[in-house]
Structures are given as structure tokens and as C-alpha cells.
Amino acid sequence: MSIIAPTPARLPILAAACLLSVALPATAGLAKDKVKVTDDEPVALEMDYSVLIPTIDAVGSNLDNAQLSQILSGEIVENAEALSGLEATSISVPEITLSITSKSDDETQDATITFSDLVLEDVIDGKAGSISLSGINLLADDADFYFGAMSANNFDIAGVLGLYGLVDAAGQTDLETIYTDLVSEGGTLTSEDVTCNIGGVTGAEFKARPLKTSLVEMMAIGQAMEDEGEDVDPATMGQFLKMYADILTAFETSEVNFEGFDCNGVDEDGRPMTFAVAGMTMGGMTPGIYPSIAMDGFNVVVEGDGAFTMDSLVIKPMDLTSTIATLQAAPDEVSEAWFEDNARALIPAMEGLSLAGLDIDIPDPDNEDARIQAKVGAFDISLASYLNGIPTDFDVSASQIQAAIPQGTGDETFEQLISLGITDINAGFRLAAAWDAQSQTVAIEEVSVTGVDLATVFLAGTIANATEDLFALDMDASVAAGMAVAVQNLDLTVTDAGLSDIILAAVAAEQGADPATLRPVFAGLAQGSVIGMMAGAADAAKLGEAINAFVSGNARTLMIGIEAKSAPGLGMMDFMEAEDDPTTLLGKVNISAEAK
Template structure:
């Protein structure tokens, strides 16, 4: 099939792109002419699609295009009239109704849809730019679904810019961004199915900008169709072209912040129990070339009556930098193969900044125990990633607070031990933070901590030396070798007792029939003697023993122990392997200090 033949069959279908571009300018869509086409699908039977567009009449005032031409454009003939559409002038254009019918059939299965666009109005159109565009509403009817959406509107809609974006008019090599529309609003609507009813909130955005794609939409459609014709035997050259197009698209758009007032759905689950699903609101930060914006969702909940619920106050997916991905995609060879993607897999990982959430609450049945429930909550969680090197973040900070859970009565040994201490529910948090310092070839472990409310806080920090760039190399062997060269230079452990020692001593006293207050000095002396014995020959062993004894006795609530390697760069793998046979061999290689407060 020649390119022109392809265009004559497919380009009339781009009318919907203009229509939806007017209604929702940032989202082009495709339609088809009245002839039937076959689309290849995995199923044995071919999918047959047919559609038609009906426009009873169009009212125009001072339009330089006739009603017949406008009707043809809205019915699908965009390519044939693209230049004229880009130079449209009119005081107003009103289309009371556009009726789009669609039917699809595969074998004996048939689906029909009717979409009605009401009151499309463009005003103050000069040289392809409409001062305002509104759509009174959209109604959708299918065999299983019905939907109604309210008014949508935008200002300064640049029809020529939209057509230039997709290469339907000559953009004359333009690479700068143009404003496609401003002040977009959508009133929301309702969606109904046999089992679900949803109220969809309003949406708004201040502006949308774009530049022309380097490949015309006509060529993109041709390439897409060619790839669809034989998905099991992709032409490497065509695939290379599509990869470059994808990289181009990632830098072709820029938007303001977009807001969405959420949705609320009700229905039934698989067991016919009432179910509700809600999102209070969603905000997407502005998109910029090569940057996928952060998305923040508020008020998420799923509730199944008589079964359980999951709620979440906020979920934020932080922005991702696609610059490295784009740069890699732009180097794709003319005949790309699977090997290329395998070799560049790490380079195709976006530099995602992480995610966070707050106010998570779970109350659901335990799938492993019909008599128990999983009841837990998380006050806040945050994952922050940064300073990517070859697809790996070299800066990591992950933390959570107020992780609360009710301990099941029939649990594993660890849970049984906690219950034996009188702990029936827990409230804890943690943090893991560290960063690679390239200049000094070290990994600075800022914090590895665990906090149990009214129990204990354990905090560890340290420095790992010999951390070279090869630790993040693309070559797996180089990474392994770099890992073997790592050395522990220093470590500091801080323990703060907030009640755990009292619980342990109370249980020990109950088992022995003694008094916890009398047991403390006994255990303190035992701990002191053990430390001095184990560290025999180490400088300040007696001071270390005194610090440990003070902590165990309760006269000190915090104990800090510091360990520093005597020799550079620190304790390496050979040192730890030797310590497996002779743990005391490490004592002569480190300096140990301890303080109790």
C-alpha cells in the first residue's frame, strides 16, 4: 500500500482529533470513516469496526469557511482542509449537535456506542485562534455503560498550533513552544454501569503549550499501522523510528498545574456486597520537557460493607526526570534489536524522586486466618531518591512514622514473644538514609534507626570506604568487584531505653519470683563482667564495662558505642571472613568507645 493510499483511507478519520482538540485540546483522538476496517488482534476472529458522524446543521456568523466545509472537517476530513482550518476566521461557529455512532464486532460478539456532543461553540476566531470554545455536554450510551459530562471550555484555542503540533499543516521548521489553549475547565459528570455508579468531579488547568513534533501525525499513524500488521515479527527499522518518536514526544509538551476534584463511586463487589470507592481530589504539577510531573491524590478510600476498608489521606508520586532516558532513546541504532534494550536497560530507568503517603488505615480480613483481621495504620511514609548514576539512586532516604498494628493472638514466635512482654499492639517508626560521596569514595550512612513508642530507639550511623563509581557500573562484573573492595571505616550505635528494659525485667522477675528493682544491679554487674571479659586487652575495656552497666542498671537511659577501624581504609571482606573463625581477631583492628547518659 502506498503512503498516499494509506492517507486517503486513514486521514479522514482525524476529524475526531479536531473535535476532541476543540473540546479537550490537550487530548487528540482518532475516528474512522464510514467504511469498515479490520484491525489485527490476538483473537482468531478479526475485529470489525464501523462508525458514522451526523451533524444536522451548523450556524456560522462571518465565517470564511462554508458550513459544508466545516461539516466535512467535523466529520473527518481534517487533512483535506487543514490549511483552511488553520486560517479560520469567524465571529462565531455554533454546532448544536454532533452524533457519533460506533459499532464493533468480533465473531458473534457485537458492541454499539452512541456519543452525542452538544452545543459546540467557537467565538471570536481570528486566523485560526478562537477567543473561546465551549462544549455544552457529552452523552455516551453503550450496551453496558451510560455517561453524561457537563460543560467544557477553554480560551485562546490555537487551532493552527494544534494542527501544526501533529504535522497536519506546515510548521515551517518551528521548534518553539506555542500556547495551544488557556483557562481550561470541565464540569465533570456521571458514569453508570450495570454494577457501578460514579460521580466525576470537575477539572481545570491554566494553560497548555506544545511544539510541532519532528514526525507528522500521518507518518506516526503509518508506522503504528505497520507495526500492528505483524506484532510478532517487528521490523527493527520501524521500531527504531517509533523509539525516536517516543523520545521526541516526551519533550514536546508543557502544561500548568492541572487539578481534578476527584470521583465517588458506589456499587457491589464479587459477592454482591455494597462497595464504595472515593478520591477526594487530585493535582498534577506542571509538565515540562523531559520531566514527568508529581501527582498528589487526596482522600482515597475503598470500603466494602460488612467486610473491610482501606483509606489513605494522601498519596504523592514525586516527579521523574526523563532526561537520561530521552538521551539514550535518541541514540537508538537504525535497526534496533532486543540486545540493544538489554544492554541499555539501566539507562532507560527514569530518575524518579520517590513517593510519599500519609494517613493509611487498613481494616480487612486476614486471608490466612478467618478468625483474625489485619488492622494497621501508618501515620506517614516517605521515599526520597536522588543523584542517579546509571539508573541507580546514590542518595536514599526512606522513613515511616506511627506504624501501628494490633498483634494477632495466634502469631509466629516473634509475635508470641512480644505478647509475652505484655505488648498487644505496636507503634513504631524507622528511617534509612545514606548517600554516596564520589569525591571521597565513601558511603555516608546517615541513619539506620528503629523507634518503638514507649519501648526503645535504636540508631546506627557509619561510613563505608572504598566506594568507587564502579559500584554503580553498567558492567555487572565491575559492580561485583567494587563490592568486594568495600571497607567498614566507622560505625556508631546509639540505644535509648524508653520502657523495654522494664518490661523484660518484669517478665524475668515474674519467672524467678523476684523483684525487678533487685534484679537490675545483678544484671548490670553481669553485663559489666561479660564486656570486660570479651574485650580483655582492649584499651578502656573497664570504661566500656561501666557504661554498659550504667545502662542496664537504669541509671543511664542511653548507651552509645563507637567502633572505628585503626587502619585505612577500614575492615574489609577478608577481615570479616577471618572473624567467622576467630571473632576476637577484630578486636585488635578497631578502637571501641562507649558512653552512657
């Protein structure tokens, strides 16, 4: 997760980057740095850059061309106050060229970034009525990137400077508009191995407020964490967490739309491949709420190898309120023990995700002669009503899960299905439950598994004595609460959609018999077994009759209900006793049955 603003939301600032040097090195301190190639092998990276600005045409500007050139060359901090009060009818810069040379050991790489036709108009007291670029071109040793025209309105230069503490924001605490009406045309990326077409980006508005930690302080904290490595000082960690919590509430965006991209190239083995996303939409971000991200038309295809495609993917919003509150309450010095004690409280309230139209056809990494082939029509996870980092209301489902049953695995279930002649499945499932604090119950809305043309098993019920301690941060209290829950009632529904016909046909073939003659035999055996096991219980006869009708094929649906005779229900001790003698449960429940 981005700690400043989502990537699509930052794209419009690229236009302003020319003026504020967001895209340019801000200080001479960036000329030399170190990056880690491995955990224990630091390699020096030397970076030199130069900026060339042939001409600046400033009309009605209160800053001269020399000072504007300094700003555009990266001297933002030194000129922040003057920049925040910029006045101009227009400022036009036909071309800004940034040349970068980086050296690492014996390797040297060169890159040139050219910003074309930067134009600011109607600049009053540090706010531009409009800002635009006709294009950005990056030429590197191994790639050529071109990004087309982009523009935005109401660009608040002073607001950006105040955001990072480079100028006094005059006590501003509310979110204010930084820019509106972002339009970006997209571009292309060309290299030796891949060529990409990149779609445009649009966004209506971006708001922000000044951060409580200045840019200089942020850089100092970041540098301290890098210097301290894996053993970050607790005081440094405390500063970072406070800064992070503040950033999570400092931005707001409208919906941002990205037109997607498509790439063509070759993989590491030289095989042609394509990689594409038809489009993406990021929902509006508000303080403390990370937005939804929806992606359409995702596909990766490697010629002669395999493919992975997906019609749509939605990552649902996340509520960071609990996370932020925990970070804000953190002590000045944060130890590993604090993270362990507050791990659950740091978990954001994620609403889940969903996808549709997943299609996989790839080589099996564990068997060179086999492939993994599967399809999923739809999959959804919905989570809600979080308590101490745990969703107390959840719904997980999938439909049209289509796959070939793997052969030769030795798995007993797979082997049984194959022996029945079932080589492919089309299945689905759903698991949905919700906790009610007032009644202290968990309603099991549905636990089901469905096999198309096979069968459906559906279970619902109520778990009683489910206190709030089930979700307690104290693990001892949570375990104790789990031991105290009780099963109040269960309803089981089984629908035969063809599975019994397949089983009987296989058994009849082995015995050289007619499946139709075997059904009543098996039905009678099942009825007798149930009645015998229930040892004369009042519900035995009715249950036996229902099972007979189901097994004989006279009914396709069997419904069995179980309800505890006494409150709160069947507890842990009841089930432990039943491990040795299952019949002990019979006197504690009422059983109903129906076949139709």
C-alpha cells in the first residue's frame, strides 16, 4: 500500500514535476548513494545529473528567468517561499532535458529525460489556472519510453509546498484542492524484449492537507531506518509510525480511470508472449479509507507454453480506521514486543475481493508431462463487522470451478472419482456466517458444496453461547470462549443430481447386476442401519423412511434437522463423550427428516 497516494493519483503531478522538480533530483545529496544488491553486499552507486533549459518565456512573472531556471533545475527548497507566491500571466518552457549517468562497479548507464512544452497559465499567488505538457520522452541504454500530452487545472503550487512543509501552510488542517481535471494521453514503451502501448489516465480532483512531518524530516527518518538496517532503533520506529498514521489521513481523491496497457515481447526462453490489462478504475480515496481497485481484461499468454486470463478482478475497499488509531497511540519508542502485542489491531478492515472469468492453462511445475488446467466462473470474498482484527460477518463463494481431475496422484478421493468414470468436475461452494453480539450466536447461513450433474450438500445452523471473548486479543480468553460454544441446531439438505446413478452403475458393473435392482436393496440396508443405530429412538422410524426414499430414488432431496433439547445446545463435552459412543447424542437432540 502506498503511504502517500495511489500511483494513478500521482500521475497528474508529473506535469507539475517539471516546475517543482518532483521528477528531478531535489538536492545535490542525490548525486551519490548506496543501494543494496544483497543483504550483506552493498554496492556503491554513483549518480551524476545535469539539467539543460535552453529558453524560458515568462509573461508577467514576478520571478525572473534565472530564478525560474534554478527551480526547474531542482533547487526547490532554496526557492520555496518565492515559488509559493508565484505570479504570472503565463510561463512557457519549450524543453527541459535531464541527463543522468549512473555508475555501479564497472557498469555505466546513461539516460535522458526530455520534458516538452511545459506551460503554466493564469498563475495567481502560487496557484496555476492550468498546467500542461505536450510530452515526456525517456531514452535509456535499453529502453525508450514516451508519454503523451497531459494537463490539469487549478494546480496549487503553494499547496504542494505546504503539503511537504517547505513553506508555512498558515495553520491549514482541512483538505484542500491540489489540482482538478487531470487528463493524460498515455504513451509507449519500447525495449529489446518488449513493446507496450500504455493507455491514458483521467481524474477529476486531488485534495490534500499539510503533513505533520516535513519533507526534510521524512528524508531524515528514512535515512536513519536505512542506516540502522534490520535493527531499527525503537525511537526511529516510533517516529516512522506517527508519520505513517498522519499520511494515511492526508489525502482524498476522486475516482481515477486508467485505460490499461498491452505489451508484446519474448520471455526468457525467447518465446513470443503478450501481457495486457484492458482497463483499471481506482475508487475515490478518503482519509482512512483505501479505495477499491477494479481491473478488467487481464491476460498473459506465452506462445507454445500457456495462458492465464481473467475477465475482471475487484479488490474491495479497506477501512484503516483501527490501524490508524493503533499507530497514533503507539509509544515514542516502539519495540518488536509492541508489534506482537498489537498485531491484530493493526489489521485493516478489508472488505474482500472478487473475480470472474478466470482461465488457467499452464505447465505443471511438479510434472513435466502434465498441465494445470482450470476455470473459475466467479469467486467472491466479502468481509464485514470487524472486531479486534477479525471479520465477524463473512461470505466466501465460488461457482463454475471447472477442472480435470489429476491422475496418478495417489489421492484417495481423486482415485475414487476416476474409478466412477468422473474425469472432469464443474463445482461450486459457499461459506457464509455472521456473529450477532446481542444474542451471542453465530448464524451459519450456508455451508454448501455443489457438483454440476452430481450432487449438492447444504448445511445451515446456529452456534450458541458465542460471546465477544471469541474475538478477544487475549488468546487464553479466546480459546476459553471457543470451548464454551454450543451447537443449537443444524439443518442438512442433500440433493442428488446424478451422483447416485453413477455410483450404482459402477457397483452394478462390478457385480454383473442391473442398477435398478440394486437400488431397493441398498435403500433397505440404509434404512435398517439407521433404525438399528438409533436403538428405538422416537425419531428413528421417520428418519429411516426418509433415507429409504432418498436412496431408492423415489426422492431426490433429503432434509435432516437436528435441534438440541436443552439450552444452550450441544457443547464440547457432549461431542467428546460421543467420540467413544455416538449414541449418547441421541437423547440430547430432536431429529426431523423429510425426503421429496
